[in-house]
Amino acid sequence: MSFELAACLVTMFGLAGIGTPIGYSIILASLVYLGFAGLDLALAGEKILQGLYKSFVLLAVPLFIAAANIMNAGTISERLLNFCVAAVGRFRGGLGHVNVVASLIFSGMSGSAVADAAGIGKIIIEMMTKDGRYSRGYAAAITAATATIGPIIPPSIPMVLYALVSNSSIGALFLAGIVPGLVMGVVLMGMNTYLSTKRGFALEEPVPLRKLPKYTLNAFPALMMPVILLYGIYGGVTTPTEAAAVAAFYAFLLAAVFYRALTVKSLYSIFVESARSSSAVGLVIGGALILNFVVVSENIPGMMSEALVGLNVHPLVFLLGVNVIILLLGCVLDATTIILVIVPLFIPTCRELGIDLVHFGVLVVVNSMIGLITPPYGILLFVINAVTGIPLREMISEIWAFLGVLIAALLLMILFPDIVLWLPRLFGYQG
């Protein structure tokens, strides 16, 4: 390892470790690297500016953020929820199932797990804890667990970020997420049924079947959103990035015109908050761009892949190892940092070992979403704590069972790549 690289890493981990914003830590560390290597300091700004200015795919990030915020502000989430209660609320553990199904549908509209937990999650936790039918911890835990599906089923902001660092097709990645998302939904429903039966949770008053058409009709325009998005992307009408704009526009139409639940004032604050979020994420993306330059100049991924290929590591062992590392990192780091900073290190090795980059991408995204609910640093737990006031301790004591089945689902996806790759191959993905 060169001296300048060591200085760079010490600066980065040192500053980030004491609470300096990650984006600034990376930029400062890369300046230290450039300074010691005798290179022009302007390279940092140049790589960041050129990288942001040339990445068309990144435009999807602010647009998906705005779309998710619009959907949460309108009454779209409530309507979807009423539909789900009518459809699956009658079974044992009913509201738990409603939670999973609502997340599955919502994930086809938004690309963010946090939006899911803060919007639809907040409402359903209120329904579940009313009259004490479910404990607060259980309601919060299952909501956090189901919210992880959000970015697995397209659209997905983390997958856009992965596509940026791996140069793989967003279209293929989006398609590849659909079946894994459904698998996650199924295992969560299984665990919910098991726990509800064991603990004898109360049954819901079933909504009469003849009322189902009314609820369906009410939620129908919202239910059309995933269909429109997928048709747009795979029917060749829009690029995945343009689909983000269409999603935001459709959400706006629904909330403002159709459901009349959006005022000018709330729309304005949605744009302000979305701009704030996009800027904060953009800074980390910028940091990742310059860090990537440092990592490539030092040929770190090349050295890693040489070492691992030299050791004759079986691809499956490599995948399991990487997933264990990401799972552990997920306990302390947020998903954006993992995908943008850690994952690029492994990509050349994947190529050498013949691991499909779309398969790897879905595993990485699923894994880092599981990281959103692993204590002590689980962003979804913090969001739910912030919007409902349920103590972290109660959530964490209930999260383990759901965490377990999600990790089991991840293991299935590692062992059987067809779960991930079957659908994109059906649509002509060569890989």
Added chain:
Amino acid sequence: MTFLKTWFPRGAEFIAAAMLAAMFLTFLLQIFSRYVLQTPFGWTLELCLTLWVWIVFFGNAFIVKERDHVTFDIFYLAAPRKVRQALALISAAAIVIGMVWAFLPTWDYINWMKMRKSATLKIPLRTIFSIYALFMIAVAARYAWRFYTVWKSGPPDSDHEIPGHEPEPPAIRHGEDAT
């Protein structure tokens, strides 16, 4: 002082929101021109990319608050108040030094980009990239101010809160709600 405290942030928020709204509308126009008019406007994509660069750096310069940043603060929050003050001072000082140190070389690069023009709108790239220079100045100034306030009155406790709620630390930040 009231100007700096209330009107400046509001104005900055308005500009950022307007840029995001403009980007959104330009995108819709692009889709419309391609599929309805069948003659795609070349300039829409370039405008969106320019706005994106501006939203990121204008936003970080003026509207992203300390608590909105993606941070790793397990150690920071676990530390006693005195230690936290020292850590916050080190962070702020490092950012100021870094931004000041890199400013002139970076400005040289941005200034040199006046030779290059953007592909369709023929705007000098210096104009587009100049927001990065503004960002560096603003960030240096903000963290110099933060250094001063943390030095005088200790680390603010509001860095990890969401307005209107009383979450347990560590709470969610804006940069993290993208995923």
